[in-house]
Amino acid sequence: MQTLLTELTRIVGAAHVLTEGDLSAWEQDWRQRSRGKALAVVRPGSTDEVAQVVKACAAHLSQHRGCGLSLVPQGGNTGLVVGSTPDTTGQQIVLSLQRMNAVRRLDADNLTVTVEAGCILQKLQEQAQAAKLLFPLSLAAEGTCTIGGNLSTNAGGTQVLRYGNTRELCLGLEVVTAQGEVWHGLSGLRKDNTGYDLRDLFIGSEGTLGIITAATLKVYPLPCARLTAWAAVPSLAAAVQLLGLAHRHLSAGLTGFEVMGQFALSLVSKHFPDMRVPFQQTSAFCVLLENSDHESEAHARALFEQLLETALESGCVTDAVVAENLTQAKQLWHIRESIPLAQSKEGLNIKHDISLPVSAIPEFVTATDALLEAAFPGVRLVNFGHLGDGNLHYNVQAPVGVDAAAFLRTQEEQVNTLVFDSVTRFNGSISAEHGVGSLKVDHLTHYKSPVALQLMRAIKAGLDPHNLLNPGRVIRP
Structure with a gap:
């Protein structure tokens, strides 16, 4: 392995091949469920360096069959299913893409932005907003998660209702294959029927089929107004009824609809007593709604008030409050986003x-x-x-x-x-937006159809025949 490490050092530089010291930031998963041992943490600074690293590892694996070498692509390491940290064998190389964090191009006329995989989600949001545009992907880890990680798990978040998962926001990819070749697919086209949809194949594959190094993503005009309301509902059935009313009253303006149980909110109150949780003691559930309007704030507020008046009259809402300003709106969203941390503290x-x-x-x-x-x-x-x-x-x-x-x-x-x-x-799925990783990989054999599993294994074997990329995640051979 020393010969391989020497070659990797030549490719990315000695400062970016880490083998000693505290590597917990790369070896420990976010939930602290698992701690692995990496052969090395390698931090390439360009797509060409990623390709060279993969080629070197593929060549080593070809020459030393059964050596156990593999690559684990990693972004912000904020995943929740232990899908981007090494195992305990000491034979896996963590390929960290955090140095590849540039926003390459913002095309306002085409409403697209091209970014590297290591770009922090919040950085992309802020750069889009500075150009009076919206990148709508929003989730609690946005200050640390990366676009590559979002794409690898097809992340969702709070605005899927209007804009879709990360898959729906992506128009093109740049990917390094398991052989170290580069697919240059950074198209900003919304229509391209020239064969199989390779983009969608790599999105959600959790680094098992190829390594996403950059993406071209959709952006949207900033809405004129974004209003937030917090409503108390007596049951989940009432929340579903409110959702139907919101669709009818707000149409495409409904960009967020979050539900929170009483116990979940009680944990926020317990562990973050400075937060004031509306109606937490008086209702079984609360709902957080967001209305984005492209006309005016007055128009948005009028629609919201009509919706809530109808909901109160029908009984599906027992009380409600509309945020008066952006500060209040952020406070309400902060309560929702604090639930996972409050649960962790519990x-x-x-x-x-x-x-x-x-x-x-x-x-x-x-x-x-x-x-x-x-x-x-x-x-x-x-x-x-x-x-x-x-x-x-x-x-x-x-x-x-x-x-x-x-x-x-x-x-x-x-x-x-x-x-x-x-x-x-109830005809559901065991993974909606967090991915499969290693925590759910064995469950998949029980809850996915044999035909689907056979197709997935065939795709993995075809694209990564030597099982170099993130083995033991998503699908087992």
């Missing part, structure tokens, strides 16, 4: 990132809550998420007085099976 937990038909969500939650309570008396359910697009973060916290680490260690498999079986009965 203790280790079992996370589920599931999607269901919106119409099935109330019945799913009622049925699955009952099953979990029967199997684990006193279990606490942290239920929140993107109701507008059918994505729930249906998380399980140990009962009060039960050691959280022990509960996770001894009950996680049973909890997952119960939840995933229920998701399947």
Whole structure:
């Protein structure tokens, strides 16, 4: 391996091949569920350097069959399914793309922006806004996650309802293949029917088929006004009813629709007492709505008030408040975005990132809550998420007085099976926006059709026959 490390040092420079010291920033996953051991952390500064690194590793693997060498592409390392950190063998190289963080080109006429994979999401948002444009992907980790990571998991966030997942925001990619070749696919075209859609193949593949080094993404004109409302609803069925009313009253202006259970909000109040959570004590659920208007703030506010008046009269909303200014709006969104951190402060937990038909969500939650309570008396359910697009973060916290680490260690498999079986009965998916990684890879064999798995394995074998790229993630050979 020393010969390989010497070659990698020649390619990217000695300062960018890390083998000693504290490598926890690359070896430890964000949730601290897993800590691996990397052979090295390699930090290329260009697409050409990525290609050279991959070629060198592929050549070494070809010459030393069975050596166990592989590459683990990594962006901001904010993933939640242990998909971008090394295993414990000490034979994996972490390929960090954080140095490749440039915004290459903003084309305002074509409404596109081309960025490198290591670009922080928030940096892209800010540069678009400076040009009076909107890049709508928005999620809690936007200050540290990277565009490459967003694409690798097809990240969702809070505005999928209007703009779609990252896949829908991407028009073209630049990808280094498992053989070290570069596919230059950074097209800004919205129509291109010249064969298989390679772009969509690499998006969501979690670095198992190729290494995304840059992307051309859609941007939009900034709305004239963005208003936020917080509504108390008596049940999830009422929240679904409110969603229907919001679609009818706001149409495409409805850009966000988040639901939060009472226990989830109580954790925010407990661990962040300075935050004032509206209606948390008086309603089973709260909903956070966002209305983006391209006419005026007065028009947006009038539509919002009509919506909430109708909702109050119908009984699906028991109380509501509309943010009076941007500061208040940010405070309301900060409450929503603080739920994962509040849950983390409460203790280790079992996370589920599931999607269901919106119409099935109330019945799913009622049925699955009952099953979990029967199997684990006193279990606490942290239920929140993107109701507008059918994505729930249906998380399980140990009962009060039960050691959280022990509960996770001894009950996680049973909890997952119960939840995933229920998701399947309601025609849902066990992964909505976080990806599969290594945490869900074995579950996929139970909840994905044999035909789908066969096709996925064929694609992996065809593009990465030596299993060099992120093995053991998404699909097993």
